[in-house]
Amino acid sequence: MSTKKEFILSGGKVVDPFTGIEKIMDIGVKDGKIADPKKLKNAEKIDVSGKVVAPGFIDLHVHLREPGNTAAETIKTGTKAAAAGGFTTIVAMPNTNPAADTAAAIEYLSFHAAQDGVVKVYPCGCMTKGLKGEEMAPIGSLKSARVAALSDDGRGIQNHELMKHIIEYAKSMDLPVLDHCEDNNLKGDGVMHEGVWSTLLGMKGIPSASEELMVARNIIFARDVDWKVHLQHLSSKESVEQVRIARKRGIPVSAEVTPHHISLIDECIKKFDTNYKMNPPLRSEDDRKALIAGLADGTITVIATDHAPHTPTAKMVEFDYAPFGIIGLETAVSVCLHELYHSGVLSISDFVAKFTSGPAEVLGLTNRGFTVGNDADITIIDTEQEVTIDADKFQSKSRNTPFNGMTFKGKAAATIVDGKFVFNEL
Amino acid sequence: MPAKKEVCNAEGVDAAVHKVADGIISEFLDCPTREFAIIGIHQQGVPLAKRLISIIESKTGYSPELALLDISMYRDDIGVRQNLPQINETLIPFDVNDKVVILVDDVLSSGRTIRAALDALTDYGRPGLIRLAVLVNRGNHEFPIGADYTGMTLAVPVERKVAVEFVESDGQDRVCIIDWKKRSSQEDN
């Protein structure tokens, strides 16, 4: 790992959606900032020819489990996993225990992230107290504590009137709202997508309507309040279509999709492996194809992992009883390169945008990209190297991934945060 | 030696079957006559049992009753061998109690099959008398069980298997010695 304060990444293909650059060129780094390589006298030259050099990847959806479930993950291990996956910035979901619904909780997270985290952690505050969906959380205080966004992730707010108030209030605080779109009654005690496979397997299903109804609700409020609402982890074809139409009409709604929803489907559950159990569930092949089409035509602008660690003991139970969620930081880039870049669906520029300009726009971040003076947050990707996923070697404390043992072409090669290498396999 | 070697041809088999039949006839059907039944042990004890009945009938006019016995449920090697044998039909159309029966099998080797057959048979009743007839007695007894009527004796090393083939099931009559290590899917002479 380079500890030099000055270095030049030389010969790589720079792909920067913020400035529109896509060409082979050198990137200079000095004192943690992007610098003009021509002005660097003592710089170490690091050869990155053949690699893609992109602005630091941002994951809008990560569960760090600290405080409350540090057996599954900690800020330290979670951020190390992020670094190994090529992410320089992650947004930490607030469904910790206790929930991040007070300034004190946010400050706890920020303090420990500064101490133990190896990548940048942006806290996300709760929309409602205790994630109960009843009373608004102290959003103003959360804003002062510098949350990057608001979410009740893990749950969706059922009371529409409350949701509308939250969006209005968030607007006044200039905070993005990230919603986990789910109708509790329709979800019931379902454990997988309601469709052919839940019928064949005799399992309780979660209908697509559960998500679609809340997507509709959120689009309506984004329109009425005229404030951006970001829809988390879309899983259904009809959800994508609703977002497509809304965006065409200029409604300020954005959407994200996870790597697992674009690569896996409900049929995978026929082996009852709980590494395929998450919420929203894996849906049908039609849904999967529609999510990819949504990425292709720009309806979906963000890829986020919904990294959800669980201890092996927690997951190694009957499918019905297993907790929802799988990890994803360390497999995201490989899986997405496979499904989107190597398959020809997205150009490298559009691919990089889903991890950079897309999330940055949701959060309202400026000063990203390779403009001189910006923070030197850089992600270097090898799009060609074959990698076989070995969960035992993960930086994450948890192992709940469905991709173990699978081989992909492409991976994160190095991750630089504020000019310092936090992951280096160059 | 090649994987499979014939050591006895059709004539030899026929002579051996007749020898067994003659042995049975001389014990049971020369004076005084006693009725008896023949029980073929699956699998190759069955065609042999049928042949013996046919020969006995043509020589003496007496046709013993035929029963079929499968001993898979009585084996002592369940869960230890690589394959589980197919269970064939057990058909005992008479009351076993006090009956005189002759167990018939193609090869007597370790004696374990016969031990299982004895256990199976005695679960059906209490026979009056049990005799054992085999076409080939190859030695390597692991249990103290001997045949009462033997068609032929072969001294065969323990690592080789003796296989009897009958026209009814295999297309020809012969006795072969098989080398386990060289066994392949192709037969060769």
Next chain:
Amino acid sequence: MGKFNWTKKDLLSIYDLSAEEISFILDTAEEFKKVSQRNVKKVPALRGKTVVNFFVEPSTRTRMSFELAEQRLSADIINISASSSSLKKGETLLDTIRNIEALQADLIVMRHSAAGAHAMLADKISCGILNAGDGAHSHPTQALLDMFTIREKKGSIKGLKVAIVGDILHSRVARSDAWGLLKLGAEVRLAGPSTLVPREFEAMGVKVYHNLKEAVEGADVVNLLRIQHERQQAGFFPSTGEYAKFFGLNEETEKYLKPDALIMHPGPINRGIELASSLADGPRSVILEQVTNGLAVRMAILFLVAGCVKK
């Protein structure tokens, strides 16, 4: 009967079995049926083997059938129910099973209310695991005994029209029956109220009917499933009376049946709801034979999985 090797240490579901494997089990069961009909109803096949009956979801009939099958094979038996196990104290299923395995159990027969419980365990333990029912997913021994009964009466299953009527959505019996019958070449019809028999089932290769007459007309076998009061409370249909009127097999609807059609039911019967007493006890009914055959089939499957070499 040709040669066949049985290589599975577990019986998890009919879905995993090939048509050949199913036929082999039924052939093996024929011989075991005879054991129960002779004087000494016992064979030493599983002598010295320990079988644990672990009924996390309670059962009377299936457990009795398994226990008797195990005894007739001379196995040593232990019975555990969920309430008497440490699952109550919060031990995970996997830990409970590992403890049982540590007692050198050879086979575990388990019924569980969560689908996929057996599949989760099978590759983590070295002893065999037999599925006596998992949630609404699978009940392979029931399907095997149903197929055995049909085959015994009709000679072969290929080409037969089999109608299964009732709460298909929540029925592991229906799913296992359907998979097995399809594999052996039958035409399978699933029938019942539309709330309980969604069209998605057609992805299996069956035909879905929401009309009893159409479902049973021309059928060689009609298998009735028990309708449960809980479904009425959950809003799947208005009342058992209405169910009986539209989907019950009774003196009214009997006229749709072929004269030689078989009437089957996995039991216990709600007499007068899904099946009238006169039909349950009548000449077409093979319901009691299903019970007898269940014993033979379970002996066969215990014999086969116990005989499989452990790796």
